[in-house]
Amino acid sequence: MADPAPPSLLPLWARGPLPVLAAIVALAAAQAVVGDSPFFIYIASLVGVNVVLAVSLNIVNGMTGQFSIGHAGFMAVGAYTSGVVSLALSEDAVSGIPVAASDQLFFLLSLLSGGAMAALFGFLVGLPSLRLRGDYLAIVTLGFGEIIRVIVQNTPALGAALGLSGVPQRASLFMVWFWVFVTVLVARRIAHSAHGRSLWAIREDEVAAEAMGVDTTSYKVRSFVVSSFFAGVAGGLFGHFVPIINPNSFTFVKSMEVVVMVVAGGLGSTTGAIVAAVALTLLPEVLRSAFTALGGGDAVLAQKVDQIRMPIYGLLLVALMLARPQGLFGTREVWDVLPRWLPRRRPGSPA
Amino acid sequence: MSDFIQHLINGIAAGTIYALVALGYTMVYGVLKLINFAHGDVMMVGTYLGYATAFQLGRAARTSLWGVLLIFLAAMAACALMGFVIERFAYRPLRDKPRLTALITAIGISFALSYGFQLDFGPLPGAAPRAFPEVIQPVEWLVIGDREVVVWNWQVISLLIAGLLMVSLQYLVFRTRFGRAMRAVSFDHRVAGLMGIPTDRVIAVTFMLGSALAAGAGILYAIKDTAVQPLMGLYIGLKAFVAAVVGGIGHVPGAMVGALLLGLIEEFVVGYTASSWREAVAFGVLILVLLVKPEGLFGRPAAEKV
Numbered sequence: 001m002a003d004p005a006p007p008s009l010l011p012l013w014a015r016g017p018l019p020v021l022a023a024i025v026a027l028a029a030a031q032a033v034v035g036d037s038p039f040f041i042y043i044a045s046l047v048g049v050n051v052v053l054a055v056s057l058n059i060v061n062g063m064t065g066q067f068s069i070g071h072a073g074f075m076a077v078g079a080y081t082s083g084v085v086s087l088a089l090s091e092d093a094v095s096g097i098p099v100a101a102s103d104q105l106f107f108l109l110s111l112l113s114g115g116a117m118a119a120l121f122g123f124l125v126g127l128p129s130l131r132l133r134g135d136y137l138a139i140v141t142l143g144f145g146e147i148i149r150v151i152v153q154n155t156p157a158l159g160a161a162l163g164l165s166g167v168p169q170r171a172s173l174f175m176v177w178f179w180v181f182v183t184v185l186v187a188r189r190i191a192h193s194a195h196g197r198s199l200w201a202i203r204e205d206e207v208a209a210e211a212m213g214v215d216t217t218s219y220k221v222r223s224f225v226v227s228s229f230f231a232g233v234a235g236g237l238f239g240h241f242v243p244i245i246n247p248n249s250f251t252f253v254k255s256m257e258v259v260v261m262v263v264a265g266g267l268g269s270t271t272g273a274i275v276a277a278v279a280l281t282l283l284p285e286v287l288r289s290a291f292t293a294l295g296g297g298d299a300v301l302a303q304k305v306d307q308i309r310m311p312i313y314g315l316l317l318v319a320l321m322l323a324r325p326q327g328l329f330g331t332r333e334v335w336d337v338l339p340r341w342l343p344r345r346r347p348g349s350p351a
Numbered sequence: 352m353s354d355f356i357q358h359l360i361n362g363i364a365a366g367t368i369y370a371l372v373a374l375g376y377t378m379v380y381g382v383l384k385l386i387n388f389a390h391g392d393v394m395m396v397g398t399y400l401g402y403a404t405a406f407q408l409g410r411a412a413r414t415s416l417w418g419v420l421l422i423f424l425a426a427m428a429a430c431a432l433m434g435f436v437i438e439r440f441a442y443r444p445l446r447d448k449p450r451l452t453a454l455i456t457a458i459g460i461s462f463a464l465s466y467g468f469q470l471d472f473g474p475l476p477g478a479a480p481r482a483f484p485e486v487i488q489p490v491e492w493l494v495i496g497d498r499e500v501v502v503w504n505w506q507v508i509s510l511l512i513a514g515l516l517m518v519s520l521q522y523l524v525f526r527t528r529f530g531r532a533m534r535a536v537s538f539d540h541r542v543a544g545l546m547g548i549p550t551d552r553v554i555a556v557t558f559m560l561g562s563a564l565a566a567g568a569g570i571l572y573a574i575k576d577t578a579v580q581p582l583m584g585l586y587i588g589l590k591a592f593v594a595a596v597v598g599g600i601g602h603v604p605g606a607m608v609g610a611l612l613l614g615l616i617e618e619f620v621v622g623y624t625a626s627s628w629r630e631a632v633a634f635g636v637l638i639l640v641l642l643v644k645p646e647g648l649f650g651r652p653a654a655e656k657v
Contacts, residue, residue: 067451069458128641135386135454136641139592143634146589154627252585256462263455310466317459318441325445325452 023181031174041173045241047281048176049234052183054261054277055270056230059187061259062268062331063196064223065203066130070141071231071258073148074118076250078232079239080158082114083167086240090168107170111179111236118232119225121148126224131217145255152247163246164239171240179237183230187270190226199223203268253310260313263320266327271334284309353499358622359615364506364575366614367513371568372591373598373606374520375561381601382537382557384450388457389437390565391588392464393430395581397566398483398573399468401426405484413484426570427563434562438555446540461585468581481580483573509571516564517607524603533557537601586630590617593637599650608648 034040057071086106094102121144129140153161190196198219201209210216239245261280265272287305320327329337372394379387404425405413412418441460445453493502524530532553535543544550572587573579594613598605617632640647 065451067454125638128638132641132645135450136596136645138388138454138458139386139589140634140637140641143589143593143637146586147631147634150627150630154625253466256458259458307470311463311470314459314461314463314466318456318463321452321456321459322441322444325448 024178027174027177027181030177031172034173042241043282043285044173045171045176045237047278048173048180049238050258050261050277050281051180051274052230052234052237053258054265054273055180055183055187056227056234057258058262058265058268058270058273059190059199059223060227061262062266062273063191063199063203064220065206065267066220066224067135067138068141068224068227069138069252069255069259070125070143070145071227072250072252072254073141073145074122074228074231075235075238075254076145076148076152076247077121078111078114078118078235079245079250080114080152080164080235081117081232082110082236083164083239083245084158085110085113086167086170087164103168103170104172104175107175107240110240111175111233114236114239115229115232118235119229122225122228122231123221126221126228130220130224142252142255145250145252149247149250159245161247163244163248165244167239167245169240169243171237176237176241179230179233183233184270184274186226186230190223191270195219195222200268256310256313260316263317263327266329266331268331269327269329269333272327272329272332275334276328353496354622356495356500358618360500360502360506361622362615362618363611364503364509364614365618366594366611367506367509368568368572368575369587369591369594369614370513370607370610371516371571372565372587373594373610374517374603375564375568376588376591377595377598377600377603377606378520378557379561380595381603382533382540382554383442383446384537385442385453386457386592387558387561388454388588389460389464390561391584391586391591392461393433393437393562393584394565394569394572394587395468395579395584396433396464397426397430397562398569398579398583400429400566401570401573402481402483402579410484414488423567423570426566430566431559431563434558435555437562438558442558443551443554461588465581465585481578483570483576483579485574505571505574509575512567512571513607516567517604520603529553529556590633593633593640596637596647597640599647602647602649605647605649 034044053071053075057068060066060068089106089110092106093099094105097105125140125144126137129137152158158164190199198209198214201212201214202216202219206216235250238249242249257280261276262273264280265274265276284305291305372391376387376390379385379390401422404422405418408418408421413422437460441456442453445456488504490504491501492504492507494500522530524533532543532548535546535548536550536553540550540554543553569583572583590613591610594610595606596609597612598607598609600606613633613636616636617629620632621629
């Protein structure tokens with residue numbers, strides 16, 4: 001269960017806009033410091049996108065206790081929508097401001113439209129399936145993810161099986177990690193709001209929650225829509241740093257990857273999802289580099305990493321459920337499990 | 352008109368395959384209230400085992416009656432064993448945990464099986480899409496007009512097998528001692544245990560039956576489609592699940608009716624629009640059923656027990 005809201009260290013007037021402003025300054029500074037090694041930027045962007053996906057999926061799978069396994073479908077909706085918007089606007093610019101600024105403005109617009117479209121789909125998919133018990137959502141979202149892919153592959157306007165190319169490469173580390181920040185902020189705010197309490201109640205016992213006056217369907221659909229929105233934004237970000245938006249990037253495998261991140265991190269733990277997302281994104285990259293180095297540049301061995309990753313994810317899920325069904329952190333956040341000698345963020349809270 | 356009849360026949364043929372898989376789904380759901388996500392992948396493994404057996408038998412032996420029987424029996428027995436192992440080591444320890452835990456486990460097994468079979472090592476290297484050998488010689492069983500309507504022998508055989516299996520399952524569930532135990536476990540497995548019913552054994556046997564059925568369905572499917580590939584279980588499993596929901600999950604004849612209905616709808620939509628929409632049909636049907644009649648055609652609306 002969620003602990004009561006921690007007493008904040010910040011004075012009241014600073015709690016609203018200040019963290020956002022601070023984050024923007026910090027990210028801009030980080031952007032300037034890390035330089036422009038393409039590989040580093042690619043990996044860091046990928047990590048960021050996966051964190052957004054995992055944290056947003058955690059709102060549904062962790063906090064609300066439902067089980068969606070079609071997150072990649074919403075990501076695809078966001079990627080294609082924002083890609084099409086960006087393509088349509090790629091020749092235009094807002095007059096009176098620098099071109100780069102106008103580009104970023106349009107990028108933000110395309111991300112928001114991608115998120116909005118994904119949220120709409122989330123509503124359409126979630127409403128019928130969330131009225132029923134949890135298992136249905138799993139199947140419906142799985143089906144939805146596959147159907148989106150089939151539809152895209154059959155739509156020439158979206159590049160069909162070849163993918164959508166020529167989307168302007170507007171993503172920057174700043175933009176990616178700004179959205180990471182926004183997603184985490186929203187997830188944390190939801191967790192500690194009255195709204196979030198209703199979600200936790202649904203997770204613990206749907207019948208009891210309903211008896212206490214929680215409109216369970218409405219709350220479930222709302223959390224699903226929020227989660228889909230961020231999946232769409234993540235897709236939009238992804239679509240603006242890969243050369244081609246390809247339908248094969250959004251298969252069941254991608255959905256499972258995110259599910260494994262959420263389950264491994266702990267169903268209901270935002271920081272757990274972040275840790276798992278970072279670790280599980282970096283691990284294959286590290287292994288691939290290691291194998292390439294070991295095999296003397298032998299690409300075959302490195303390809304095995306990708307192949308073997310997926311069955312291992314499956315077995316990992318089974319092993320986790322058998323040994324530690326609550327995941328690494330359970331519903332606790334990372335600072336709840338830090339060693340005792342470290343200064344506590346929340347003195348007196350159960351560790 | 353002949354177009355219509357041909358679609359009708361093809362739809363029923365597709366539906367019978369879904370029916371065989373859906374029967375397993377619905378049976379396991381009946382006793383455990385668990386959506387056995389890995390069911391379609393058990394079917395995939397069964398099909399590969401059938402493929403391996405047929406390959407070992409050689410061309411002459413595998414088309415003889417005994418060869419065909421051996422292929423089916425070997426695959427079904429191996430899958431029953433696999434179903435037993437999965438139930439014993441993955442689902443049984445979680446039986447009293449929250450339902451979500453078992454569902455996640457099932458998804459994990461499904462994923463491990465379907466992608467494990469794509470690995471580049473092991474006895475069936477790569478497990479790339481393969482052509483299933485023709486164990487039943489395709490014979491035109493009925494031809495109307497100038498080949499306007501063609502009924503193949505395997506379509507008739509599949510339908511007969513599916514019908515026979517459904518009737519025997521119905522008999523098993525409602526007319527035998529074991530069936531009574533199954534229904535008791537389905538109603539409340541704790542109380543059933545207190546009444547002296549060997550709950551574990553009943554659930555294990557149900558699992559084995561379902562898995563064996565899936566293996567048989569897989570081979571029948573492969574004879575029709577001749578393609579075996581590691582991800583086939585995912586799609587057929589999904590459709591079979593939709594069929595089971597349409598008929599009312601947990602209801603044996605309902606699964607059969609739902610599957611035939613789904614096969615027909617799919618065939619007609621594809622026949623009169625474009626084949627690329629095949630995958631979208633089942634999903635659309637599922638959403639529609641969940642919106643209008645979530646308990647399915649024959650199911651009873653279940654109130655959540657507290």
